[in-house]
Amino acid sequence: MYELCPETPADTPEVEALLDLCFAPGRTALSSYRLRDGVAPVGPLCLMLRGDFGALMGAIRYWPVRVAGRPVLLLGPVAVHPTTQGEGLGALLMRESLTRAAEMGWQRVMLVGDLPYYQRFGFWNLEGVEMPPPTNPDRVLGLELVPGAWAGITGTVERETGESAPGQREMRREGGAGLAPPDHSA
Numbered sequence: 001m002y003e004l005c006p007e008t009p010a011d012t013p014e015v016e017a018l019l020d021l022c023f024a025p026g027r028t029a030l031s032s033y034r035l036r037d038g039v040a041p042v043g044p045l046c047l048m049l050r051g052d053f054g055a056l057m058g059a060i061r062y063w064p065v066r067v068a069g070r071p072v073l074l075l076g077p078v079a080v081h082p083t084t085q086g087e088g089l090g091a092l093l094m095r096e097s098l099t100r101a102a103e104m105g106w107q108r109v110m111l112v113g114d115l116p117y118y119q120r121f122g123f124w125n126l127e128g129v130e131m132p133p134p135t136n137p138d139r140v141l142g143l144e145l146v147p148g149a150w151a152g153i154t155g156t157v158e159r160e161t162g163e164s165a166p167g168q169r170e171m172r173r174e175g176g177a178g179l180a181p182p183d184h185s186a
């Protein structure tokens, strides 16, 4: 029996410990972490799976980024405790969070990861979207939550500064960096 719940600040040390267990040492040196530095995660999409006795069995996090000035969700990290990998918990975290992202109004998602795993959720290799180096371009993957949402969007992935800029209107409509619901009237 598993419980799915949002990550709160009090959960952060536990989630960090799970990530340290699941990833190789030095994970925070990856370029994707530079896009997260000083930027608040998208709280409603950062989910945890707790099992018996409240043990943390899995977690997924999302951050806002920009490509060509357009708001994009950066998925990751996602991790499942080694004792329960291969039981579908990763897929549960992926599907539930992506459904919630679409409900919030986000249009497009990207991540850096293995296509053989993520293609089952609809991800494909994003050509022309560049992560800060060093990143293998074959591992830069994208997903459209709205058909055509990645069409014509190329360029360098940039940190979400939250400053007023072209695209702000779309960010609000999409749910953007913030926790506020999207403004569908825009």
Ligand SMILES: CC(C)(COP(=O)(O)OP(=O)(O)OC[C@H]1O[C@@H](n2cnc3c(N)ncnc32)[C@H](O)[C@@H]1OP(=O)(O)O)[C@@H](O)C(=O)NCCC(=O)NCCS
Pocket (backbone or CB within 6 Å): 022, 023, 076, 077, 078, 079, 080, 081, 084, 085, 086, 087, 088, 089, 090, 091, 092, 112, 113, 114, 116, 117
């Ligand atoms: C990747 C991860 C989150 C998947 O979670 P999980 O609960 O084990 O995954 P699921 O049970 O939903 O799916 C298992 C399937 O995915 C496959 N799979 C897992 N990781 C894979 C990878 N990196 N590449 C290809 N396939 C992979 C398994 O072989 C299995 O295949 P099968 O369905 O044909 O048997 C988990 O294995 C993990 O925490 N790994 C270490 C951290 C990591 O690499 N995170 C992803 C990078 S952000």
